[in-house]
Amino acid sequence: MKYKISLFLLLTAVLFSCQNQDEKRRAENAKEAKKKEAIFNNINKGWTFIDEPINEISESQLNSWTEWREFMKELGDKPRKTIGAFQKKSAAISKKAMALNNNIPAQFNEPAIKSRISILITKIRMLDLFIHLNKIPDDKVVFLVQEINKEMISLERQMDKIVERAKVPKEEGEEDFLRMLDTARAIPNAVAPRNQLDQNAAKVE
Template sequence: MKFKLYSLLLLVTFLFSCQQDDAKRKAEQLKDIKKKEVVFYAINEAWFFDIPEMTEKARVITNNWAELRLFVTELDQKPTSSINAFQKKAKILSKKVAELNNNIPAEFNTTPVRSRIAILNTKINSLNLYINLRDIPVKKVEKILAEINVELYWFYEQMEEIIIKSEIPAEDGEPDFMLMKDSKRAIPTDTKIINSPDLE
């Protein structure tokens, strides 16, 4: 009789313990789901890329720059379904921004433009890193998204500046002046001091 009572008590304790564990697990899952929803809505709200308009001349120059077109297309397509969609998009953007260094039009293949691409690359790689963490730092992601928009503006501005400078007509004599400044054209000087009899 004692054995049956003891067995029954153990069974009740075991069932009660299982129910508590189940309830705890469900509460944690619910908490995790709510946390992911909050993160998703915050990132969804902040995920906006302000792509500047190009002038007609810049559009003509970049017409054959397929990498820029593909990058802008990816920026323009906003994920909407889940955090995983944002994570996948960040990986794609990271790949596309790295490809911007390929086939840069000759007019824009300058150090300032390449520097702007490098900064954009760093910002988008940071976005990719932070959004793929287990605990996504929402404030950091929001800040990086805002910084990417600033860098996009300066990247486009740099290309427009190159076009404006190329349209400024050279002043009279400027080409000759630039040639005179060219150190490769300088007349080599001999470092020996020539003692002239007239100077003695």
């Protein structure tokens, strides 16, 4: 009889313990789900990219740059519903951004543009890194979206400067002057042959 009572009490204790563990697990799962929902909502709210050229000059000049058009199209397609969708979109944007180093239009193929593209790519890759972490720092993700927008504006404004500069007519002789300033095109000083130098030295003596 005592054995049966002991067994009953043991089973009751085990059952009670399991019930407490289940309740604790459910509470933790609910807490984790609420946290993930807050992260998703913050990222979803802050995920707003500039997906259109900032002015007509940029738009008209960039129509022929396939990599840029595909990059902008990728930015404009906002993910929905899950963090996983944002992670996939981030990876796709990063891939399109890397392609911006290819086929840069001749007009924009200069250091000021290339350096801005490099900075833009770096920030996009940082975004892709942060959003794939186990514990996503959502505030950093939103901050990087804002930083990427700033870099895009800076890049397009630099393009506009180049376009405007090309419209200004050059004064007569300006191109020749600019060529003279180009050290790569400069004519090296002719060095007199050694035997001529020796003859000159003999005359002086």
